[in-house]
Amino acid sequence: MIPGAWHGGWSWAPVAQRLRSAGHSAISVTLPGLGEGEKPHGHRLSDAADHIVQLIKDRDLTDVVLVGRGWGGYPINGAAGRLTGRLVGVVYWSAQIPVPGRSLVDDNPPESAAMLHQMIDSSPTRSIVPMLQFVEQISMQDSAPETQRLEPVC
Structure with missing residues (x-):
């Protein structure tokens, strides 16, 4: 499962x-740069896809179902084509599905894409910083304000 x-x-x-309680195997993956204490900048989409492929090969997993949520649709798409014979399915759960030749930013409505480009251009690492504005306007725009502000529970 890719977040x-x-x-x-x-x-x-x-x-x-x-x-697991239902008898299935489940691996929830943390991609490079997103682990505790790791620096998130300097990684590319290919690093995330490589990480998924390597994890599956290192564990010699077969009959795998890749599940991606949100942006996770991009790295699972990049990994899936390199895992022939190991996958039985790919699930895009509330995920963005990559369109060849288009970026994730450009697959948003024009006003959202403009906001994202502005966020990228103003960031010293050329990244999208997870701000409440992003959550309210793009990521969870249909959710109640109290839901948008939930903190992660580990």
């Missing part, structure tokens, strides 16, 4: 626990 942007494997912990 969305700014999240680690902890975000899948409740789901992983339920799957």
